[in-house]
Amino acid sequence: MKRNIIKREVFDLAHVELDKLEKKRQTSNIFTGRLYCGACGASFGSRVWHSISKYRTIYQCNGKYKGEHKCQTTYVTEEAIKAWFLSAINQLLSNRDEIIANTELLIDMAKDTTPLESRINDLEHHLxxxxxxxxxxVDRNARKAQNQNLYQEQYDTLVTAY
Structure with missing residues (x-):
């Protein structure tokens, strides 16, 4: 028996959104759309400043010129972002073995479906x-005259529980 976990319309809408995200990621600048402002939550976008300067590419909050309350966050240079990125990667690499062990543990935990299978069996038994x-x-009602209001109440309760 084929079951649908989500409705087809929801699935299609999700793929439209995923396609939009994929198009956004196809930019030539690696950090565009991946940095978010701590003050307003808007994404940072790249800007070209002084094409002959060492600060040629900077990143600026996209909320800086939007709406009534413009974001006051200053720009960040590409060099600073690269330094932050390398620092974060180095921290990850220093804990590499622990991260791998934790990831493998999580994978093993996700593979163990015994509690879920037990819960499914309990629910199937209950159903x-x-x-x-x-x-x-229904059989008792067919064989013996009963109060039909009471019967209907009991029947509705059981059907609702089912």
């Missing part, structure tokens, strides 16, 4: 019990 109760209720 079968409710289904049997509904069947017994």
């Amino acid at each position: 079968e019990t409710i289904r049997q109760d509904i069947e017994d209720l």
Whole structure:
């Protein structure tokens, strides 16, 4: 039996958004759209300043000129960003073995579906019990005259639980 986890429309909309993100990533500048302002949350974009200067490419908050409340964050040079990036990479590399071990542990934990399978079995058993109760209720109603309001109330309760 084929099951859909999400509706087709949601799936299609998600892929439209992913395609938009992919197009944004196809820029020639590696840091564009990947840095975010700590003050306003807008992304940083690259700007070319003084084409003959050593500060030729700078990054500036895209919220600097938007709306009533313009962001006051100053620019950042590409050299500073590269230095931050290298520092972060070096920190990661110094903890490389620990990061790999933790990642492998997380993968192993994600692979173990025993608790989920147990929960599914419990729920399936519970559904079968409710289904049997509904069947017994209907059978009892067919064989013996009962208060139909009470029967309908019990039936609705069981169907809702199912």
